[in-house]
Amino acid sequence: xxxxxxxxxxxxxxxxxxxxxxxxxxxxxxxxxxxxxxxxxxxxxxxxxxxxxxxxxxxxxxxxxxxxxxxxxxxxxxxxxxxxxxxxxxxxxxxxxxxxxxxxxxxxxxxxxxxxxxxxxxxxxxxxxxxxxxxxxxxxxxxxxxxxxxxxxxxxxxxxxxxxxxxxxxxxxxxxxxxxxxxxxxxxxxxxxxxxxxxxxxxxxxxxxxxxxx
Numbered sequence: 001x002x003x004x005x006x007x008x009x010x011x012x013x014x015x016x017x018x019x020x021x022x023x024x025x026x027x028x029x030x031x032x033x034x035x036x037x038x039x040x041x042x043x044x045x046x047x048x049x050x051x052x053x054x055x056x057x058x059x060x061x062x063x064x065x066x067x068x069x070x071x072x073x074x075x076x077x078x079x080x081x082x083x084x085x086x087x088x089x090x091x092x093x094x095x096x097x098x099x100x101x102x103x104x105x106x107x108x109x110x111x112x113x114x115x116x117x118x119x120x121x122x123x124x125x126x127x128x129x130x131x132x133x134x135x136x137x138x139x140x141x142x143x144x145x146x147x148x149x150x151x152x153x154x155x156x157x158x159x160x161x162x163x164x165x166x167x168x169x170x171x172x173x174x175x176x177x178x179x180x181x182x183x184x185x186x187x188x189x190x191x192x193x194x195x196x197x198x199x200x201x202x203x204x205x206x207x208x209x210x211x212x213x214x
Contacts, residue, residue: 179198
């Protein structure tokens, strides 16, 4: 079996799950995916087995593979872990963020606003992820980046769900602006406060859509 095809199918399906194109509860049909990707069913089946191991999909009797629905407890645990890590990172970000980092954050924020005005929810979700990756990289800590990037797929998934909620992305973009301002002002305590507020808002948005999905 062509490993490169399996990898291609894995990345394609995973990205659609994480960006909320495939939603929790959606049935993933091997034939349809294989046809859309121009490949046979075997690499798609292998990719779905990999995603089952990663707990992004589950196999159900008489249905096949279905995108998993996070339990409320799982989501709350991820948010709690993320908050602990990001609050740990705040002093490092204030100390080590460069003017170039701030320029990149502002550019991503401006791009997010533009995408939101176009109602490009997927684009906003990807831009949102890029904003947080820049924040994490601003710590200039290989240990921290390595640790939090082990969670990045779950973080992207939750971000996409939150952006797709009925509350929309406007609140998140306002939070991002205040985070950038705290970095510019080099105010550690303000940055910690804004991170906590942002994550509380994100969890509220996620739970608003989870009520429908779960």
